[in-house]
Each structure stands twice: as structure tokens, then as C-alpha cells.
Amino acid sequence: MSPGSRVAMSRRASAGGPVDLSDSPQARLFPLRLGSAAITGGLWAERQRLNREVLLPRAAAQLEAAGNFDNLRAAARHGAQRFRGPVFMDSDVYKWLEAIGWELAREADEDLERLADEAIALVADAQDEDGYLNSYYQVVEPSERWSNLAQDHELYCAGHLIQAAIAQRRGRDEERLMRVARRFADHIEDTFLRGGRPGTPGHPEIEAALVELYRETRERRYLELAEYFVDQRGHGVLGPGHFGSSYYQDHVPVREATEVRGHAVRALYLATGVTDIYAETGEPELLAVMEAQWRDMTEAKTYITGGLGAHHQDEAFGDPFELPPDRCYGETCAAIASIMWNWRLLLVTGEARYAELLERTLYNGFLAGLAVDGSGFSYVNPLQVRAEHHDPVERGARRQPWYEVACCPPNVMRLLASLANYLATGQRDGLQVHQYAPGRLAADLADAGHVELELATEYPWQGSIELQILETPAEPWALSLRIPSWAADARAAVNGKPVEADARGGYVSVRREWRGDDVVELELPMRPRLITPHPRIDAVRGCVAIERGPLVYCAEQVDQPGHAALDDLGIDASEPLRTETVEHPLAGTVVIKGRGVQARAARWPGSWGYAEHGSPAAVCEHEHTELTAVPYALWGNRGDGPMRVWIPLRS
Numbered sequence: 001m002s003p004g005s006r007v008a009m010s011r012r013a014s015a016g017g018p019v020d021l022s023d024s025p026q027a028r029l030f031p032l033r034l035g036s037a038a039i040t041g042g043l044w045a046e047r048q049r050l051n052r053e054v055l056l057p058r059a060a061a062q063l064e065a066a067g068n069f070d071n072l073r074a075a076a077r078h079g080a081q082r083f084r085g086p087v088f089m090d091s092d093v094y095k096w097l098e099a100i101g102w103e104l105a106r107e108a109d110e111d112l113e114r115l116a117d118e119a120i121a122l123v124a125d126a127q128d129e130d131g132y133l134n135s136y137y138q139v140v141e142p143s144e145r146w147s148n149l150a151q152d153h154e155l156y157c158a159g160h161l162i163q164a165a166i167a168q169r170r171g172r173d174e175e176r177l178m179r180v181a182r183r184f185a186d187h188i189e190d191t192f193l194r195g196g197r198p199g200t201p202g203h204p205e206i207e208a209a210l211v212e213l214y215r216e217t218r219e220r221r222y223l224e225l226a227e228y229f230v231d232q233r234g235h236g237v238l239g240p241g242h243f244g245s246s247y248y249q250d251h252v253p254v255r256e257a258t259e260v261r262g263h264a265v266r267a268l269y270l271a272t273g274v275t276d277i278y279a280e281t282g283e284p285e286l287l288a289v290m291e292a293q294w295r296d297m298t299e300a301k302t303y304i305t306g307g308l309g310a311h312h313q314d315e316a317f318g319d320p321f322e323l324p325p326d327r328c329y330g331e332t333c334a335a336i337a338s339i340m341w342n343w344r345l346l347l348v349t350g351e352a353r354y355a356e357l358l359e360r361t362l363y364n365g366f367l368a369g370l371a372v373d374g375s376g377f378s379y380v381n382p383l384q385v386r387a388e389h390h391d392p393v394e395r396g397a398r399r400q401p402w403y404e405v406a407c408c409p410p411n412v413m414r415l416l417a418s419l420a421n422y423l424a425t426g427q428r429d430g431l432q433v434h435q436y437a438p439g440r441l442a443a444d445l446a447d448a449g450h451v452e453l454e455l456a457t458e459y460p461w462q463g464s465i466e467l468q469i470l471e472t473p474a475e476p477w478a479l480s481l482r483i484p485s486w487a488a489d490a491r492a493a494v495n496g497k498p499v500e501a502d503a504r505g506g507y508v509s510v511r512r513e514w515r516g517d518d519v520v521e522l523e524l525p526m527r528p529r530l531i532t533p534h535p536r537i538d539a540v541r542g543c544v545a546i547e548r549g550p551l552v553y554c555a556e557q558v559d560q561p562g563h564a565a566l567d568d569l570g571i572d573a574s575e576p577l578r579t580e581t582v583e584h585p586l587a588g589t590v591v592i593k594g595r596g597v598q599a600r601a602a603r604w605p606g607s608w609g610y611a612e613h614g615s616p617a618a619v620c621e622h623e624h625t626e627l628t629a630v631p632y633a634l635w636g637n638r639g640d641g642p643m644r645v646w647i648p649l650r651s
Helices: 003-011 042-066 068-075 089-106 110-126 135-139 154-172 176-191 206-217 220-232 264-281 284-300 332-349 352-369 408-422
Strands: 037-039 424-427 430-433 439-445 449-457 464-471 477-482 491-494 497-499 507-512 519-523 529-531 543-548 551-556 569-571 578-582 589-600 621-631
Touching: 037 042, 037 408, 042 068, 042 089, 042 110, 042 408, 068 089, 068 110, 068 135, 089 110, 089 135, 089 154, 089 408, 110 154, 110 176, 154 176, 154 206, 176 206, 176 220, 206 220, 206 264, 220 264, 264 284, 264 332, 284 332, 332 352, 332 408, 352 408, 352 477, 352 551, 424 439, 430 439, 430 449, 430 507, 464 477, 477 519, 491 507, 543 589, 569 621
Parallel strands: 430 477
Antiparallel strands: 037 439, 424 430, 439 449, 449 464, 464 519, 477 507, 491 497, 491 519, 529 543, 543 551, 551 621, 569 589, 578 589, 589 621
16 A cells, blocks of 8 residues: 555544445445555556646646636635636535545645645635535625525535535545534534425535535434435425426435436436435335336436436436437536445445446546546547537537536546545455455454455456455455456456356355465456347447447547548448557557448438438448447547447448
8 A cells, every 4th residue: 555545544544435334334335444445556546646646736727717716715705706607616616625635545745735725724714604605695695595496506515515524534634624514514404404494405415415424423413404405305395497397306205216317417416315314224215216216227328338318408317218329418427426326325235236337437437538638528428429510519529628617527536536445345254346456455354354455457458357465364254356247257266276256246255264475366358249239229229339348449530441431330240359459649558440341322312311211222332441449438539530339230
């Protein structure tokens, strides 16, 4: 472990990163202590380095230029009394502060500490005497607090403030922001729970934050406040708005909501908070609706990348199987919300399916949201961009350095900074590894003792994973490794001797008396495979997608021979796929080659684009070519141009 990680372990020995279930009665699995997991190499270590050295420092300048800091200065009566930007500008500051808190738990950094301290001082100065804190209402409409819960994000911003305070406290023992957050939470409690004011946030977020504040402080009133906001939903308190009450998840009470509907980020932030409440209360109805919503989402409303949201206008889920690739919204924040929710579902159930969707979303729907060099972020993540595409920014065909609605960039930063917390969990007598990256893991098992191990791998490019035991007690304990569903013929060995890789439940588990030099090897097959969509997804019927390991692939115009038109390209599935490792600008990336089929509609008649089926005029000319596919997460890093995940089948 890095020196910074060991410092973090000594500071907050009981903290479990963003989600601390150490005292939660319903937890089946427990997050490792903050600092007990570290990523030391590979793809994710490079992204974390980029986050630390580039994204977090640069975000301070972006927040300054966009007016986020000036809005807080105006609320604090420092300088000009003018508000800039959308009503929820404060939340971007809080997400950035949360990211810095988790980053400083990894390793100390004087420059990041200084940036955080300056921002925390500004936030504290902006808070009103009664604890209220929201720069828009303090500057623009001071007499209208809590007047538009459906749209104006006061509770949403408060939730992000609470999460930032928890990260600063757990990550670096910083108490000032926690004092600010608790004063605001107490004000909200007095207004709603104790004051009897009806209401619930139009944009859920505060629910999960309040549960975590309860875990941090053991003040049960914060849990009760989270329950209050959940219980208020489905009774028309938010009104229909522009898109109907389902947009806010206010169409039915939470315990009756068996479908995911409405704005994708709102829906999954709410699900995250409801799952947190279940972890503390054990109310079976809450877990039942969460599992029903998860099935509804994954069976008919999730893109192959883990992306969520088929509608642009309302950033929302569509109907079942309404998954158009070119109109995929796939907001980066929705991918992050999915990761957060699936992590909690994994913790309270121990079921591998949640870790698997987390992985799919992490490597595809989330990772696509950041340029390789950190120069830009995606708000929208489509699965197809056509050659004649005319709106590249709104439709997600180009990453941007920042956005007016900048929810995604600091969200990316906070997930990258806390990513090691999602690798593994512990139980009384075992350690479970859910995600594979080079690194080190440590856990104190109640029935065994202290264990440490080192993980070496080139995942996701290669499927060989080696775990070396570094420290172990004399008592036996179980090491469990997740086997992805695409790796049914995985092989495992201990000290070179094969063990039964029975992946019942999605894990291979070895229980034994370990020695300090034991080595566990796991081999996951990394063959490229073609994926067929559900037949009811009309938009991609007759197409296939390419996957390898956890990665979804796409074809980009720049890779096709002779710059053949990507919109006319198909694939011959009878020919085997092969792999190749490429160098700069996607250094070390495994690309996939296949037999492409180029369609040329040279004889297509008329100007309507249609012809009678079977007529000679409706026959396209075809020629074979080579097709190259790159990981979807890396598309758009070599200039603009067409891209597609789903490729038509041709022969």
C-alpha cells in the first residue's frame, strides 16, 4: 500500500469509504476500511493519476470561471451580489470537494489541501445564521426558500454538501465542512421532519447522504429524515411538471414502484437512497421493490454499455426495449448512479449479478465519459454517431472541457478518487474480490484475523489474475473471486494446483489455512464474442455487437480501410474475430479485427430511399473489407467522425 493509504488507515480505522456498513444489520458483505484497498497500476491507476494531477486542479479554475465560487461569495456578502448559472451551481463545488476528500485519503497533497481549505472556508462564510445554505436562494430569492422543490434542487445541493463533508472527514479528518453540513441538515430537519412541512426533492440525492450522515454520527434523526422524504413520494407533492410526475419518481409511492421510470439519474439516486434505508431498517418491502426495479431496468431498459436513458428531452428511461443506439442519452451521471446503486445492492445481498453490472457500467458507460488525456468529458454517450450528424455537442459526439450544467465532470472525479473502495469486501471469515485491477487489499476478519494480499493483472486487456498472500492468520479463511458470466470456462489454481472453479453464485471460493507465500491464479478467457440483441429491440434488429472480457467494442470511421463509409459497413459473422495490440494514441489497447462487408447502394432507385422488396433495383452491391473495432470507452479520442456499436450482419 502507498504511504498515503497507510496514513488514511490510521486516521479513520473504522470508516468504509463512501459507504460504511460496518454497523448495518442487513449487510451481507462489508466494505473494506478506507485505505485498505489501493490500485497500484494499469488502466485505473492511470485514470486516478490523471484525476489527481489534471482534473481536480483544473476543476478549481473551471468552477471559478463558471461562477460557482462567485455565487458563494455573493451569498457570503463577499464582492458582487450577482448569481450566475443554473440554480444548482453549489452542487458542483460539493462534488469536487468530495472528490478531493477521497483523493487525500489515498495520499496527502498540499496543493489539493489548500484548494479544499479555501473552498471550505468560503462555504462556511456563505452559510446563514439559521444553518440554511443555497447561494441561489440567498442571492436571488431570499424570501422563497423551499418554494419549488420539484425544480430548484435545494435538497439535492444539501445532499452533495453532506457527502462532501463525510469525504473530508473520513479522508483527512477535516471537521469544518462537517459542522456546516450538520447545521444545514439540522435546519432541514426542523423545517420538514419536525416542522411538519410536506415535501420531497424533485431531484433525489439527499436520501443516501442522510443515511450516510446517520452512519457517521449515529444520530438516528438523520435516518428518520431520509425515510420522511422517501415516504412523501407518490402523493403528488411535486406536481406534474413538464414531463409528468413519473419524471420525479412521484407517480406512485416508493413501496409500489416496481418499474424504473422517469429521469434516469433521479431514479437511480433515489434507488441508492432507498437501498441505504433498507440496509439500516431491514424493511422487506424496500428491498423487494429495489430488486423489482433492477430487473425491470436490466431486462429491458439498459444499453449494452450499461448506459441508461433513451430519451433526450427528459433524460429519461424509455419504454421496455426502446433502446435506439443513435438516440441513446446514456448520461455519464446515470452510469455513476448505477455504479453507486449496484454497489449497495451487492452489499445487502451478496449477489454477483450486481458486481457484474457494476463492472459493465464502469468499463463502458462510465469510462467513455472521460477523454484519454483528460481534455474533456461526455454528458451524453450515444452508441452510434452518423456521418451526417449535425449536432455533435448536444448529442454527445464530442467531449467538452466543461458544461453549463456541469454535473458530470466532478461526478467523474469523485468516482475515480474513491474507486478502490469498490474492489473488494469482507465477511467474518472471508475476503471477496469483485473487480480486478493491480493493487493491494487488506482486511481484518473477525473470525480469523488480519489478511493482506497483492493482486497482479493486465485486466481488462488480459484475463490472467494472480493474487499473492502477504499476511495471513493461522486460522482458515475463505478467498472468493468473482467469475463473470462471460467466463464460464474460467480456471483457478492455488500454488499451481488446479482447484474446482465452480462459479455457483458467481464466485469461486477457496477456504483453507493460508501461508504467507501462497499464490492464487485465476484465468478468465478473453476471446472476442459477438452479441445478439433482444429481438424486441427494433432499432438494432439484424445487428451484432462485439465484446471481449468486460469491454464493449465499437467501430470508428478512422480505422476502416480506405475511409470506407461506416454507415454502410456490416460484418460477416462466419469469419473468426482476431485481436491485435496497438500503440499510440491508444497505447496498449487490444483492438479486434473481423471481416467487414461494405454495402454500396449504387443502383438504388429514386429519391425516396425505398424500393419494392425483391426487385432487382433494390439490391446493393457488396465488397469485403477489414473491420476494426476499438473499446467503446475510447472512441472519439482521435478526432471527430462516425462511430457505431451495433453492426449489421451481412455475408
